[in-house]
Amino acid sequence: MKTIKGPAIFLAQFMGDQAPFDTLAHLAEWAAGLGYKGLQLPTDPRLFDLSLGAKSQTYCDDIKGLLAQHGLAITELSTHLQGQLVAVHPAYDPLFDNFAAPHVRGNPAARTAWAIEQLTLAAASSRRLGLSAHVTFSGALAWPYLYPWPQRPAGLVETAFAELARRWHPILDAFDDAGVDLCYELHPGEDLHDGISFERFLDAVDQHPRASILYDPSHFLLQQLDYLAFIDIYHTRIKAFHVKDAEFRPSGRQGMYGGFSAWQDRAGRFRSLGDGQIDFGAIFSKMAQYDFPGWAVLEWECCLKHPEDGAAEGADFIRRHIIRVAERAFDDFAGSAVQQEQIDQLLGLTR
Template sequence: MSRPVTLFTGQWADLKLEDLCKKARDFGFDGLELACWGDHFEVDKALSDDGYCQRKRDLLEKYDLQVFAISNHLVGQAVLDKIDLRHKSILPAYVWGDGQPEGVNHRAAEEMKNTARAARKLGVSVVNGFTGSSIWHLTYDFPPTPKSMIDDGFQLLADRWNPILDVFQECGVKFALEVHPTEIAFDIYTAERSLQVLDRREEFGFNFDPSHLIWQGVDPVEFIRSFPDRIYHAHMKDAKVTLNGKSGILSSHLSFGDSRRGWDFRSVGRGGVQFEDIIRALNHIKYEGPLSIEWEDSGMDREHGAREACQYVKNVDFKPSGRAFDAAFSD
């Protein structure tokens, strides 16, 4: 049986969930990865209303859709970040509060604990998301950065996320960090260091997403090979490097969709990601979870793109072989 192909709802949060369910079923998806914003999945309501999670499941079942994970990227970002006005637009009002940074960090951490509790009530075992980073602004080492500042940034990951992960452990839920620029882990080396500082606790792993690796020059297949026991969820998302001698991979302070950028996201199969190699690598580590399409392409109609991407992923996925091709020649 092929892996289920799901649609991450984060880029569709302007639609009511039922409206999106109708579209997703028509597009050919097997399920949804529910974002914790819009009306798709609301953590506070999941915990305060005993019937909320069952109503969500009933709605999905009405359209023959499954759910394997929920995602709370936006709140997770505020756990480690140095808070500024940008965060107000992505956080629930009750997490933003008065906007004082220390309070925002604290409320974001509490909301991530509640997200684990809400996931348990919904009956899913994975929460995808971000951690944020207090040291992302130090990525380019000038003025020269004392090693202690980087050490402190990773220690802050342990200090703030271990209590959150304790709740994940209690709930039997795993947190899957989407390795991504602006997070504490954005490539293979920083992902490994994050695991180390958290004592490699089982509750912490990764939501594999090749689109955030390829433009950095990181091989997505090498990421899978580096963390075979920590790929808890997989996004199917594409990106394309478009360097023309005028721009670089730092994007020139140009918005997504601007043709002058040195790279941008593309609909699945229309960028530089080699998805067949990724499927082979996922087969090798025996990943059996969903292939979740996070559709982002500023140059394409999203409904066209989602339908096309769903079929593309179903076509490119395949089961591993159960036997060696030359087994017939053995004694």
């Protein structure tokens, strides 16, 4: 069995203009001071430049060296924003345009090509950094048609997933060439948001060996999906792990759809670690049981608690939940060196 690595923290929610959140060096010092051992890096040029990382081993070594000065390692690179842009339904064009480089905004075809190139650069960068996994979003073409009213035309979902696979298959091949697993965060708003949609995608990309999962139980709790059974079903594809809490408290007025309420007023909302309903003891136990090979990474999102408090509490929370796996069976002391002849005798067998 393997002991999960950690604690680590995803830096996307902490980047800012003021120290200690303004540079990678400052963020590294801050995170190490809280007790984190790993950083999941958004591929924002302020933290990591994909164009440089893909072509320069020196640049990648310098980034790793900077973090090593603080006792930190890179867990994964993140292209959540770029992955989102691999597939965008036209209804969301104006909202997602700001995720793209300025020179492709207003041009959906150019934006998609740019996003695909970004993912290809991420594969090369991950290889130079010696990483085994990468985290991203799938994007969405079918999401506006999630609820079948009006009735969906026959073939709409199949066509959407065929197109999603057409765009992602070459990217998955690039990650395969780099020796890196591509982990999709299954997330509402993405076409890949639960087990069934992930299975549909797997079929469309011919069960690609690099198509993997970033496991985040908070999104499953808000969908009322069994997040523990999910690990039993998909553990061979889970290669990354966001430790994020959530709560779901439906009322006579609202349920999982939330009635367009603000986050703090929704029945389902994200919470800082330990403030929600997720059974992390059971999750970490299953991760140990199935030899999860990666890092436990805090993704902080909470509509109530200050982010710095969430980050400070999160490191200790994860550390307490990581299970240092046993090197031998607990009942080895009672074992005996039984020979085959004795076994046959115990079973009443004659040979």
